[in-house]
Amino acid sequence: MSDGVWAAPGRVNLIGEHTDYNDGFVMPFALPHTTVATVARRDDGVLRLHSADVAGDPVELRVDDLAPAARSGDWTDYPAGVVWALRWGGLAVGGADIHYESTVPTGAGLSSSAAIEVVTALALNDLYALGMDSRDIARMCRRAENVYVGAPTGIMDQMASACCAWGHALHLDTRDLAMRQIPFDLTAHGLELLVVDTRVKHAHSEGAYGKRRAGCEAGAAALGVDALRDVPFDGLDDALARLDDPEVRALVRHIVTENHRVERVIAHLEAGEVRAIGPVLTEGHASLRDDFRVSCPELDLVVDTALTAGALGARMTGGGFGGSAIVLVESSSEHLVTKAVQEAFAARTLDEPRVFTAVPSAGARRVS
Structure with missing residues (x-):
């Protein structure tokens, strides 16, 4: 007998990649794909976990014994x-x-981990009357991932899962968690945003992620700022001239220009110039590929093929080294672009990518 059912979504990040752990700006939106948790409170101190998507018996843990060292x-x-x-x-x-039951693709850079974290926190918040708001939930989930799981991620994924709204993208300032819901109705403009899951994940991603984060922190320290978010776009050239390490210089260039790209996308959307965000997305991919160096051949193949087939813009989304890309297309050319990408993968004997249309959806909520 359960006490309720809760759901939390995965997310796509429209623009603003690797900026969240630099106190910067991001712009994710929630997907319709969710992790659903059916939960019953128990008072014996036992946490019993089971997933319909993972083979095996339920796992029982004692809450008093939980500790990062015991993960x-x-x-x-x-x-x-x-x-x-x-x-x-x-x-x-x-x-x-x-x-748990989930439709969020795992390993696709669509925040399946944040979905399971947020749905767990939301359910326990309700069942134990903890009084947390959506920001509190996101903060606790980030701490779980940073300290308990040991992944040095920012807070974007948890905030997106907890706070996004149907038909909107979330403009989030990751420094103070100020947020605005930006209307994002592509259908009204005859457009679609495709998600292309390459179905690949390269093994070096976790260590490389930490290395880039450390490089960003080194850049901020060398420039005498709290975080790279504090380097203004119009002061970028001066900042780069002060950095001796070419790798750190490239990381700084990506973060500062990426924050500026978030602002440009918002300006285009608020002006009704939705097609104009396409080139900005493509610029973001080039920066992630060349300066931040977190792309991979499969992601580059998606982007290059989609653009050649007539897409308005494309870029990798998520942490990189595999996972997914997003592609902005005219609705009339969706089939053509999808077919071109699938044929390009087949020509290189790669597994067929999963392609679906991203629909800005609701954040975490109680279902019943």
Whole structure:
């Protein structure tokens, strides 16, 4: 017998990549794909976790024993980490039976980890009357991922899953978590945004992610600012001239120009110039490929093929080294662009990519 059912979505980031851990600007929106949790409160201090998507028996953990040093290294670390983070924060959380079912593609850079974290936190917030708002939930989930799971991510994914609104993209300032919902109705303009899941994930991604984060922090320290968000776009050339390390210089250039791209996309959307965001997306991919060096041959293949086939813009989305790309197309050319990408993968004997239309959807919520 459950006490309720909750859902939290995955996300696509329209623009603003790797800026979140630099106190910068991002612009994600929620996908219709969700992780659904059916939850029953229990008062014996046992956390019982089961997933319809992972083979095996339910996993039972004692909440009093949860600690980063005791993590298991599998999917259960994400919900267990949330319970640990809530208790670390002084919140009275006991046990629970939680059954998960998810339609968020894993390993696709669409934040399946944030979805399971946020749905867990939201359910426990309701069942234990913890009094958290959506920002609190996102903060706790980020701590779970950073400290318990051990992934040095920013807060964008958790904020997107917790806070996005139907038909909108979320303009988020990751420094103070100020946010605005920006209308993002592509259908009204005869457009679609395709997500192309390359179905690849390169093994060096986690270590390379941490290396880039450390490089950004080194750049901020060398420039005497708290974070690279504090380097103004019109002062970029002067800032770059002060940096001796070419790798750090390239990282700084990406972050500063990417924050500026977020502002440009918002200006275009608010002016009704939706097609004009296409070239900005493509610029973002070039920066991620050349300066931040987090793309990969499969992502570049999607972007180059889609643009050749008539797409208005395209870029990788997510952390990189695999995962997904987004492609802005006229609705009338969706089939042509999709077919071109699939044929390009087949010609290189790569697994067929998964392609679907991204629909800006609702954030985390109680279902029943």
